[in-house]
Amino acid sequence: MKCIHKVLTIICCLFLVGSLSRAIAQGFTHPGLLQNTEDIERIKRAVADKQEPIYSGYLVFAADAQSQYTYQMQGPMTMVGRNPTVGQNIYDTDAAAAYQNAIMWVITGKKEYAAKAEEIINAWSSTLKSITGRDAVLMTGLGPFKMINAAEILRYTDAGWSAADIEKTEKHFREVIYPVIKNYALFANGNWDSAAIKTDMAIGVFCNDRAIFEDALRYYVNGAGNGRLSNYIINEAGQCQESGRDQQHTQLGIAHLADCAEIAWHQGLNLYAYDDNLLLKGFEYTAKYNLGLDVPYTPVIDKSGKYLHKQISLEGRGRFRTIYEQVYNHYVNRMGLPAPYTQQVAEKTRPEQKGSGGDNVGFGTLLYSRSGSSNKKTAIIAPAPPAGLIAKTTPENGNIISWIEPVNVASYTVKRSESPRGAFNILASAIKKSVYRDHDAIRGKTYYYTVSAVNNAGQSSDAYPVGITSALPAGWNLAALDTAKQGSVAFDGNAFTIQGEGALIDSVHDSGQFLYRPLTGNGTIIARYVPQISSQLTSFGLTMRQGLKADAKQVSLLMSPEASRQVEAPQWNLKLILRNTAGSKVLSAVNVPMEDESIVTFSRLTGYCWLKLQRQNDKCSAYYSTDGITWKMIGTVSNSFDSQLYIGFFVASGMPGLATAVRLDQISVNNEPLSKN
Incomplete structure (x- = not known):
């Protein structure tokens, strides 16, 4: 069977380090999720030649009930759900069958397998309306994730899938699947969060949507939740966020992160190597412990503020998930790096069986086994563009741009523009590291950056750009109140992201982060909360203060959680509070339970919410909205401020030593929008 790549732009070439041929549509390689063209051809050859261990893996795979073109689809359904469970197993079983039949199609060339996979995908894409x-x-x-891979x-393999069905499936992934996970799972353990990341990445590739793909990459390396690589694998030893919970969830969490890295690899990005091969350290730590050996353990509170495990868990120790072949074959056979404990588990569990339920794919012996000879270091074509650009700023160091490096890159060219639409001018060339400091940025000015990669075969196209306002917009400053450590804030031209700690107000x-600007006389501040927060103990909102002391006179409108008997079910409230005189206690004027399901679902702050605080002489009035158009009054209080005061945003993580992240956009002060885009 010949694999014909139906794409907008076709580039025929040899690639490096395990990639042979690729076709690029709107900047993406296709097929380019867990398998690419080179993988498919490698597996086909090995099965035809009965090459071990791949052939043994194939026998396991081919014998599975969901790998048969005679499989009887169990769905579709118009609605599925989990907790309460509605059709979860039906969907997961059909999704696995779609993926496994797609793999059987490209191995055997038998159209019956392709037809079965198409039948399942088309049925669910036409029917499922909500999760x-x-x-x-x-x-x-x-x-x-399995359905998208299928x-x-x-x-992209000449399966005969109609353009109309492809378009319908794209729409389904965008409109039914993506909205559920687009904001990730900052309220949960890391395996939830990392599962959302990899499925977002997959949707971005399949739908040729660079914005979705880039957002997932940025979250993987710089997100606020437990699924971020360095928030899940929390130290150099390789300890994981869920290591103290149980070993099954820990293994699942690192498996999702590895799937992200495999997708990125097929898009020409070396996410596996990010942060000094931190992913490998997580696998080695987990494999070593589950092989019965001792590992160091440090109790650490998670990023949601809900989970603290005082010792590593024995629960599930020694029960290996089917996740190790993929990572072993990348680091050892692709890259020539040692991974002794991961290798032991891969050999112990070979041939790798299917994944547990809907959790992960499994079958790694078939899908990922390769020889060490694939580790070739000479570039044949120009590298892929860098991705996942992150921009940070400080008054002392200027703007700092970092990115995920492409495979086999020699150097970088960094460019800057004052508009997201260009033109971009070269700032520096022959940059060797995947980070650049722009010391010439003017304070208060918004810049946009892109980067291209260079090797001995040429130069990549420009990366998806990132924006940052140097230091902060004119007039704005950040102060840490009381004993809270100084946090950070960034403005990307549209939104503030405020990060830091602080107990409460x-x-x-008052203990927390205060982002402020001066206000003279009457005024109104409006902002939209962009889901989601990281610490689930976070309080945030709008405030007017008579100075920067922790006990200053103030009026604030805050969104705050009220603890309940269940850590997973706080009551979110909008509170209007005031301090009439400096040094006195804060008084709660109004406390409104937030019960609007467009803002709070299952006790999680998952929806957009607009907040408004208005001063008219000695009266301060507070409002909220679900759309930014129709406003509901929270209440009005009296507070005799001086003419000069500060107006802005207050953020507190709810726990000393625990940082949170809050994002606010659609900001205006006295009806003047902060964003100029």
């Missing part, structure tokens, strides 16, 4: 339940985010990060293979001494 519901308290655990909807988790369900959407698991089974649909669709990617069919679309309803006491004599």
